Amino acid sequence: MNVALWAGVLVIGGLGSVARFMVDRAVARRAARSFPFGTLTVNISGAVLLGFITGLTLSHQAALLAGTAFVGAYTTFSTWMLETQRLTEERQIWPAVANLVVSVALGLPAAMLGQWIAGLL
Amino acid sequence: MNDTYLKLTAYFGERQRAGSRFLAESMLDLYADREVAGSVMLRGIASFGPRHVIRTDQSLTLSEDPPVAIAAVDTAATIGALVGDVVEMTPRGLITLERARLLDGDLGRAALPDGRDAVKLTLYIGRRRRVDGAPAYYAVCDLLHRHGFAGASVFLGVDGTVHGQRRRARFFSNNVDVPIMLIAVGSAAQVQQVLPELEAMLRQPLATVERVQVCKRDGRLLARPPALPAVDAHGRALRQKLMIYTSEATHHDGVPIHRALVRKLWDSQIVSGATALRGIWGFHGDHKPHGDKLIQYGRQVPVMTIVVDSPEVIAACFRIVDEVTGAHGLVTSEMVPALLMLDGGARDGTTDLADYSY
Numbered sequence: 001m002n003v004a005l006w007a008g009v010l011v012i013g014g015l016g017s018v019a020r021f022m023v024d025r026a027v028a029r030r031a032a033r034s035f036p037f038g039t040l041t042v043n044i045s046g047a048v049l050l051g052f053i054t055g056l057t058l059s060h061q062a063a064l065l066a067g068t069a070f071v072g073a074y075t076t077f078s079t080w081m082l083e084t085q086r087l088t089e090e091r092q093i094w095p096a097v098a099n100l101v102v103s104v105a106l107g108l109p110a111a112m113l114g115q116w117i118a119g120l121l
Numbered sequence: 122m123n124d125t126y127l128k129l130t131a132y133f134g135e136r137q138r139a140g141s142r143f144l145a146e147s148m149l150d151l152y153a154d155r156e157v158a159g160s161v162m163l164r165g166i167a168s169f170g171p172r173h174v175i176r177t178d179q180s181l182t183l184s185e186d187p188p189v190a191i192a193a194v195d196t197a198a199t200i201g202a203l204v205g206d207v208v209e210m211t212p213r214g215l216i217t218l219e220r221a222r223l224l225d226g227d228l229g230r231a232a233l234p235d236g237r238d239a240v241k242l243t244l245y246i247g248r249r250r251r252v253d254g255a256p257a258y259y260a261v262c263d264l265l266h267r268h269g270f271a272g273a274s275v276f277l278g279v280d281g282t283v284h285g286q287r288r289r290a291r292f293f294s295n296n297v298d299v300p301i302m303l304i305a306v307g308s309a310a311q312v313q314q315v316l317p318e319l320e321a322m323l324r325q326p327l328a329t330v331e332r333v334q335v336c337k338r339d340g341r342l343l344a345r346p347p348a349l350p351a352v353d354a355h356g357r358a359l360r361q362k363l364m365i366y367t368s369e370a371t372h373h374d375g376v377p378i379h380r381a382l383v384r385k386l387w388d389s390q391i392v393s394g395a396t397a398l399r400g401i402w403g404f405h406g407d408h409k410p411h412g413d414k415l416i417q418y419g420r421q422v423p424v425m426t427i428v429v430d431s432p433e434v435i436a437a438c439f440r441i442v443d444e445v446t447g448a449h450g451l452v453t454s455e456m457v458p459a460l461l462m463l464d465g466g467a468r469d470g471t472t473d474l475a476d477y478s479y
Contacts, residue, residue, distance in 0.1 A: 024182040032175045032387055034376050038182055079181045086179055090369065090377050091419035 005061055009069040016073030035095050036083040039076065040103060046075030047107045051114020056121070126158075126223040126329065127200035127474075129193045131207060132396050132427075133214030134176070135164065136186040140210075145189055147210050149280050149287065152193050155203050156285030158223065159245045159327040160193035161278035161300045166424070167383045168396040170215065171462060171469075175387055179380070188396050190427075192302070193282075194221060194243075194329055204472050211463050215394065217360070217429055218459035218472055221329040224316070239271065239335045240312045241453065244303040244319070245283065245327040248296050252322050258303055258402055260322055262410040265305050268315050271335055272366050272405030272451040273305035274423040276398055283327065301401075304425070306333060306366075306453055336363075337443065337452035339406035346439055346454035347479055349432040357475035360457035361435040363428045365442055366405045369420040371449035379424040382445045386428065391438045393462070397426045405451040429457055 020042050028038030050071040053063065080103060087096035137144040145162055152160045165188035167177040178184040193200065200218070208216060221243075244261065252260035258275045265273045280289045281300040290299040307315075312330065319326065336344055349359050367378040374381055379397045386395045402412040403423035411421045428438065435454070446452055456477065462469040 021182060024180070028180045028183050029175060032177075032384060034179055034380060036180055038180055082181060083179070089420050090179075090380070091372070092376060094375070 005064070008061075008065050012065050012069040013073040016070040019070075020074045020076060034087065034090075034092055036080075036087075036099060039079050039083055040099070040106075043075050043080060043103060044106050044110045046071050047110035048114040048117075049074070051111035051116075052118045053114075055115035055118025125197060126194055126221050127197050128219045128221045128329065128331075129200050129204060129207065130217045130219070131191045131211060131214055132168070132170075132188060132216075132394075133211060134186045135189045137212055137214065139212070144211060144214075145191060145280065148191055148207060149282070149289070151203060151206055151210070152282045153285075153287035155195075155199060157193050157199060157203075157282050158195045158284060159282065159300070159329075160191065161245060161276075161281035161302050162189055162191045163276050163278060163302065163398050164189050165396050166399045167379070168394065169383070169387050170213075170394040171464065173387070173390070175383075177380075177383070190396060190398065194223060194327075196223075208461060208463065208472065213464045214462075215429065216461045216463065216472065217362070217457050218474055219331065219362075219455070219457055220474070221331045224328040224330060238309075238332050239306055239453070240309050241331045241333045241455070242305045242307065242312050243329045243331070244305070244323070245281075245300045246303060246323060247283070247288075247298040248277065248290070248301050250297070250323070256402075257323060258301060259410070261303060261319065262402060262404060264315055264318055264322070265307065266404050266410055268307065268311050270305050270307035270311055270315075271338055271453075272403065273303060273410070274366055274400040274403035274405070274425055276302045276304070276400050276425070278302060304364075306335060306451065331455060333364075333453040333455045335451070336439075336454050337446050337450060340446060340448040340450070342443060346432075346435050348436060349456060349477065349479065351432060353475040353477040355476070357458075357473055358460070358470060359432060359475050359477055360429055360460040360470075361432045362455045362457045363435060363439070363442060364453050364455070365426040365428075365446060366403075366451040366453075367424050367426070367446070367449060368405070368408070368411065369399070369422050369424055370411075373445045373447065377424070378445050378450055379426050382426050382442065385441045385445060386438060389438065389441060391441075392428055392430050392434055394430075395426060395428045397424055399424050406449070429460060 024038035031037040139147040168188035250257040278300045400423040404410040458474040
């Protein structure tokens, strides 16, 4: 059971990172702007998803696989930080500040929204 | 010496493969095998091509397949003999051929093209070559700046050949001889003046000169890109290249000029592509040579954006170039006698050199 769970984290985590890559790329290519819309989309949708997953009463294992493995690999804190730093490197201060503020301002309600949807079920 | 040489430039995505290996690696192997006099591989920071897919190092996901540009310079015979192989191994990319003069041997005695057009001087220098204890490219940029050159930018090569020898950068190596490319624009008289000093400084460096027209300098419009015909007397297509030299620190509309430029060109859907390369040191116009410092607010390095297309498209997109370089930037135009666009089986253009004097 334990080995199966670890293997599940590996596989589902891998799927999560592939999903991030696809979503981020699709959004970023369309926008093609300095502002990192791709990463923002991934992080906000991930927050909704994680809120939703924790709002369901899942077993310990299912919560680990869906939350930690999938959403954990899907969302990205490091890219959020890196892309903000890239903006400051180009002296695009307002987009950099907006990237921090908007992510937090949308992220918290997104997680709440996910939990609220789960509560309706 | 002073013969007509050819410069073969290939632009493609770094993850392109030739069979089981990376295309860039296979191409450099070929150049080493043929002992190409000078070649250098540069990694770009932003680009798009005919498929209109944008790549940029601003976003992690869009930077996973960055553009590369590999330039190779040698005699018409050597380049002519390998261009077929390059075309064959490239699944998707842009290949251009341009005429250049190689200033081999003693630079002090080299003869330059005459005419009132400007000259693009390209030097290939070892990455860690030093002059008076400082990197050689500092000394060269200072010299060119003192002589009033319109600009000079230094690009770090990651692989290449120097006098036929492969020089590839490695992580655990001091990479002394890995080539860097220094591109300078000045008048023929200015280039003639600095050659003896460059010779004394660098001792027989690999150098080429090409004819260019300076279109803009520090925001001032000096001349529009010359209106070239679509084809030469034999019906071979002529192409034109714009090179836009800016700095990371100069903005247009709140973003660095090259970002605005690539984005506007992409938005416009006029041009079939553009590639931006970030330099490590350089200057343009009246600014002193600059680059990144340890403690700084925003990057200071030079950036070069390249657009190659038909004369008609170049004339149409010059409006965008002119707009974003309203206050800063050096813009030059050149004729490109041969261009081939490859995408799988689809081919557009040819590697036969067109002939046109203007």
